[in-house]
Amino acid sequence: MSTTRKLRLGPLPKTENVKLTFACPMNLKANLDRYAALHAQTYGEAVDATALIPYMLEAFLAGDRGFRRSNSSNVRRNEKAAPA
Numbered sequence: 001m002s003t004t005r006k007l008r009l010g011p012l013p014k015t016e017n018v019k020l021t022f023a024c025p026m027n028l029k030a031n032l033d034r035y036a037a038l039h040a041q042t043y044g045e046a047v048d049a050t051a052l053i054p055y056m057l058e059a060f061l062a063g064d065r066g067f068r069r070s071n072s073s074n075v076r077r078n079e080k081a082a083p084a
Helices: 027-045 050-065 063-082
Strands: none
Touching: 027 050, 027 063
């Protein structure tokens, strides 16, 4: 069953990965599994929920205005501190 809806998280790009382990509540894992199933249905390629987590976190960080402002402030601070 195909759907015309687009998910906020698009098809996954191929990248180099670093393994990171974390614990999460069971209801979060269930929601991740449901999202992975919907992602597979939408884009026609099966994907494990754990493969989605890095892209979800990246999207979250990119959308966090406070984090972006903090990051740009740090870049400006480092540029001022660097010798000319």
